[in-house]
Amino acid sequence: MTRPLGAPGDASRAAESALVALPVLRALAEPHRLSLVHALRERERCVRDLVEAVGLSQPLVSFHLSKLVEAGLVQSRHGDGFTYYALRAAGLRDAQAMIGTVLAAELTALAQPGGNGACCR
Numbered sequence: 001m002t003r004p005l006g007a008p009g010d011a012s013r014a015a016e017s018a019l020v021a022l023p024v025l026r027a028l029a030e031p032h033r034l035s036l037v038h039a040l041r042e043r044e045r046c047v048r049d050l051v052e053a054v055g056l057s058q059p060l061v062s063f064h065l066s067k068l069v070e071a072g073l074v075q076s077r078h079g080d081g082f083t084y085y086a087l088r089a090a091g092l093r094d095a096q097a098m099i100g101t102v103l104a105a106e107l108t109a110l111a112q113p114g115g116n117g118a119c120c121r
Contacts, residue, residue: 021098027071028095032056033064037087040074044086071095 027033032054039045039053050061065085068074072091076083 021095021102023071024073024095024098027067027073030064030067032060033068036061036064036068037073040085040087044084046082046084048082050085 028037035054036050039050045053047058047061047065050056050065051058054061056064065074065076069076069085073088073095074085074091075088076085078084
């Protein structure tokens with residue numbers, strides 16, 4: 001049986017989902033990291049290529065890539081003396097599911113604007 005929204009435990013489950021999604025949200029909230037994700041949507045790239053694509057310094061690109069790797073959104077591989085970065089499909093699917101869980105909660109009538117006439121009376 002499904003509990004109605006607002007039942008005990010819903011807030012704690014939502015908080016747990018938000019905590020799980022927090023590293024992903026933090027990673028994507030930074031504009032430079034988001035520009036790197038967009039650049040990696042085109043193809044796998046090395047740091048030098050990403051520096052040219054997004055217009056940041058090499059140390060800054062490397063720093064932001066490390067945060068994206070930690071969040072599970074990007075993966076790296078070594079070859080030909082370079083490190084190549086690509087989007088991690090499973091990580092992006094997981095992130096989308098986590099964010100969807102946090103944002104997709106149905107709203108009861110009381111959660112709507114003007115839905116709680118008894119509040120502050």
